[in-house]
């Protein structure tokens with residue numbers, strides 16, 4: 001029997017198994033520790049594709065040589081398969097020896113291999129199993145293989161020790177992957193529809209189809225099964241099924257409500273986009289169901305689009321040519337190049353929920369949302385905010401001119417029957433959820449006694465905390481014992497805060513100059529900005545010389561429009 005791998009001159013798989021078996025027995029007899037180190041090259045297939053089989057062979061021979069040089073003379077080094085190598089280590093004094101070996105291997109492999117005059121970098125995923133984890137050679141090998149896979153899933157170019165828990169999870173994943181293959185046949189998948197509403201009125205205009213899986217053992221969350229479906233390829237069949245459900249829903253709703261029917265939004269994964277049969281499959285489903293493609297929105301996550309954009313662009317152009325509309329999902333979390341974004345046939349941007357969570361309290365989040373909405377507008381897209389859970393969030397989004405909203409504040413995901421009911425209730429009530437109003441209030445007052453810079457800062461520290469909690473932004477001006485302040489936020493909150501301010505013993509003669517609904521916030525990045533112009537002059541034109549007797553705030557406030565223009569001119573143009 002051949003026990004030498006002819007390409008690399010290392011031991012082959014058969015010789016390795018025998019050596020492993022013998023080492024296990026020796027270590028059991030001597031009471032010493034042994035270990036198996038398994039090394040799998042990352043991306044070998046693509047090296048082979050690029051450099052041909054000869055190039056691949058050169059690489060394998062070079063790697064074999066490096067591993068042989070690294071190992072002690074007594075250690076067995078073998079090539080187990082295409083790009084898989086193994087080392088049996090005996091008399092291991094401490095695990096640190098093994099981690100040191102793994103790191104030496106990584107360093108040795110990283111030095112590029114020269115193939116056809118080109119420097120090709122190589123990395124590997126390494127799994128280490130100690131003798132005690134199993135006492136049978138084949139089992140040890142299986143554990144090592146699972147550990148290499150875990151290192152690979154963690155991104156490659158890394159090593160891991162065998163971990164029984166990780167192994168258990170891997171087994172569960174295999175179970176799930178198997179279950180997923182059968183899920184459609186067994187009728188275990190079911191669609192839910194989360195309504196998407198107009199930001200101001202709360203009126204349902206669309207719904208995102210969300211997939212649920214109910215195998216015998218209960219429900220498994222999409223966060224768990226979608227990545228497995230992607231990895232196993234099951235997502236192709238499941239994706240086609242989901243698209244069919246979306247088409248059926250569209251047709252059903254159109255029959256019920258004609259043009260008032262909600263559009264249907266459906267997720268498409270990167271694996272589906274890479275599938276050359278995708279557009280044909282969708283075309284056939286559209287034909288089959290008679291659904292209107294213009295009422296179907298395909299959601300594609302931002303991060304997956306930017307990888308190999310030209311290929312994706314061809315697919316998206318074809319889908320969009322069929323009349324389907326395209327949305328970019330989770331926008332803001334990836335790193336889209338803006339010029340590429342403009343090239344894509346995207347109709348809708350979905351602002352990621354992570355920016356919505358804090359929008360009522362964080363200037364940073366507001367700034368991001370404001371920029372994204374501005375960007376979408378400039379590119380002629382519609383904006384949908386995801387994950388909206390509170391009235392404050394809705395208020396902010398309306399203030400920035402966001403078109404549509406999706407989230408628990410309006411609706412959780414519904415069954416098809418519940419969605420029909422929600423639509424009927426909406427039609428019956430005829431009334432729409434009133435928009436939460438953005439409000440502003442501008443007042444002037446006089447300090448009871450002049451305030452030092454430190455005193456003013458002290459006052460501001462407290463108010464900034466209060467205002468951040470209440471979702472209030474604005475600006476406070478102080479000049480020669482006079483105050484002018486603008487507050488912006490939800491109506492009730494603004495009025496409540498103003499009541500507190502009014503009774504403060506620090507000032508008197510509090511006079512409201514104007515108040516009312518605001519179209520948008522003027523001060524987005526500050527919970528309260530202070531401009532003390534007593535000593536330091538503001539940036540911009542200095543009117544001091546022109547008017548030796550400058551107007552006080554209460555004089556400016558004689559004309560509310562001038563007063564408003566004066567204070568809103570303080571909007572900071574530099575962010576901190």
Ligand SMILES: Cc1cc2nc3c(=O)[nH]c(=O)nc-3n(C[C@H](O)[C@H](O)[C@H](O)COP(=O)(O)O)c2cc1C
Pocket residue numbers: 459462463464466467476483485497500501504505506507528
């Ligand atoms: C000119 C001025 C501006 C104020 N601005 C705010 C504000 O924006 N938000 C707030 O919650 N309170 C504001 N306050 C109120 C005080 O921070 C706070 O209600 C008050 O100081 C309560 O404490 P006191 O009884 O020690 O004055 C302001 C008070 C003054 C005098």
